[in-house]
Amino acid sequence: MSQTGKIAFLDLVTPHVELEEELVAVFRTALRSAAFIGGPAVEKFERDFNAFCQTKHCVGVGSGTDAVRFALMAAGVRPGESVITVPNTFIATTEAISQAGALPEFVDVNERTYNLDPEKLREFLETQCERDPVSGKTISRRTGRVVSAVVPVHLYGQTADMDPILELAAAHKLVVIEDACQAHGAEYFSRKEQCWKKAGSMGAAAAFSFYPGKNLGACGEGGAVTTNDAEVAQRIRMLRDHGQSRKYFHDIEGYNGRLDSIQAAILDVKLAHLAEWNRQRQQAAERYGELLRSLAPAVQLPHQPSWAKPIYHLYVVQVDGREGVMKQLSEAGVGTGIHYPFPLHLQKAYEALGYAKGDFPIAETAAQRILSLPMYPGLTKEQQQTVTAELAKCVRHKVAAQTV
Ligand SMILES: *Cc1c(COP(=O)(O)O)cnc(C)c1O
Numbered sequence: 079m080s081q082t083g084k085i086a087f088l089d090l091v092t093p094h095v096e097l098e099e100e101l102v103a104v105f106r107t108a109l110r111s112a113a114f115i116g117g118p119a120v121e122k123f124e125r126d127f128n129a130f131c132q133t134k135h136c137v138g139v140g141s142g143t144d145a146v147r148f149a150l151m152a153a154g155v156r157p158g159e160s161v162i163t164v165p166n167t168f169i170a171t172t173e174a175i176s177q178a179g180a181l182p183e184f185v186d187v188n189e190r191t192y193n194l195d196p197e198k199l200r201e202f203l204e205t206q207c208e209r210d211p212v213s214g215k216t217i218s219r220r221t222g223r224v225v226s227a228v229v230p231v232h233l234y235g236q237t238a239d240m241d242p243i244l245e246l247a248a249a250h251k252l253v254v255i256e257d258a259c260q261a262h263g264a265e266y267f268s269r270k271e272q273c274w275k276k277a278g279s280m281g282a283a284a285a286f287s288f289y290p291g292k293n294l295g296a297c298g299e300g301g302a303v304t305t306n307d308a309e310v311a312q313r314i315r316m317l318r319d320h321g322q323s324r325k326y327f328h329d330i331e332g333y334n335g336r337l338d339s340i341q342a343a344i345l346d347v348k349l350a351h352l353a354e355w356n357r358q359r360q361q362a363a364e365r366y367g368e369l370l371r372s373l374a375p376a377v378q379l380p381h382q383p384s385w386a387k388p389i390y391h392l393y394v395v396q397v398d399g400r401e402g403v404m405k406q407l408s409e410a411g412v413g414t415g416i417h418y419p420f421p422l423h424l425q426k427a428y429e430a431l432g433y434a435k436g437d438f439p440i441a442e443t444a445a446q447r448i449l450s451l452p453m454y455p456g457l458t459k460e461q462q463q464t465v466t467a468e469l470a471k472c473v474r475h476k477v478a479a480q481t482v
Contacts, residue, residue: 207219
């Protein structure tokens with residue numbers, strides 16, 4: 079056992095204890111007004127999160143999954159169409175595609191960033207798709223379906239390389255919906271526009287999750303869509319609220335997909351701390367970088383391109399013999415995670431899509447080697463030294479075993 083006690087993979091308790099008075103005050107206010115759905119608290123949070131994301135519109139919804147689904151539907155994805163995304167994301171991304179009536183179609187990721195590889199996207203669009211001569215739409219040869227959108231996932235809190243993705247999407251008439259569920263506040267330097275852009279401000283719309291463990295988390299479920307398109311925002315406002323354009327005027331069939339007022343007010347309290355929390359995560363990532371440098375190449379560190387300012391939702395390394403390393407760290411009191419152990423194209427739920435092992439080798443290899451180390455605001459240098467010392471023992475042991 080470690081001498082310094084256990085180091086959890088994630089500490090969700092401390093920030094809530096620190097903000098307890100403010101958070102309890104939110105409940106008191108809500109109880110006294112009984113405004114539980116909609117109202118000023120939701121509108122205020124939408125305004126504040128919109129400003130944080132440097133977008134024109136923000137619509138609070140029930141979850142990140144709702145956010146992806148509504149964004150796709152509002153941006154014009156139709157039932158029966160095909161939507162491109164990556165195989166190494168949380169299943170909510172592809173569930174939302176299916177819930178919008180479309181079919182997920184995968185393109186592999188870049189081996190250093192774990193995000194959608196623009197070159198592989200190009201290859202897919204140029205060699206596996208054709209242009210319908212009448213409509214000009216992109217058709218997937220594999221499925222015969224119209225490919226209408228692409229969902230780059232800003233995985234682990236680092237944006238995908240958006241310039242080439244946006245350019246390819248425009249050339250092939252695809253709508254771009256950012257899955258920013260892990261990337262609240264991440265930034266991307268657009269070489270094309272020569273400026274830094276916030277995650278969630280680059281596509282036709284973007285989805286955020288406020289699941290408790292995300293960088294900005296509710297005390298329950300929550301999500302939001304950001305967009306610069308007023309019509310898309312208006313359609314999402316209808317979709318989240320039973321298709322109402324105003325009370326009892328149901329222009330379309332919608333969903334019960336609202337952000338409730340207590341969660342909105344809680345999120346607003348926490349949003350004031352998000353920039354500082356993200357800064358602490360970035361600082362912790364820098365310290366891991368220094369502490370782990372000497373363990374390369376046995377421990378492969380996250381790659382941060384010059385155009386990325388990630389917010390380290392997760393700090394993910396790669397190691398040989400991951401299961402053994404994980405077990406040994408656990409025995410030493412260090413919590414870790416795997417995000418995610420199985421790529422989606424190999425999940426039972428997606429058997430019918432017809433993919434096989436070997437179809438997305440980068441995602442498949444990464445899934446066997448990735449390990450998420452403890453990462454949260456307030457993680458101390460001493461805790462990180464313990465984590466890296468224990469990790470060094472795992473790696474050294476293996477090197478020794480190989481040379482016997
Ligand atoms: C968390 C997450 C979602 C879904 O968010 P929920 O709020 O849990 O519905 C979608 N995509 C990614 C990449 C996520 O990490």
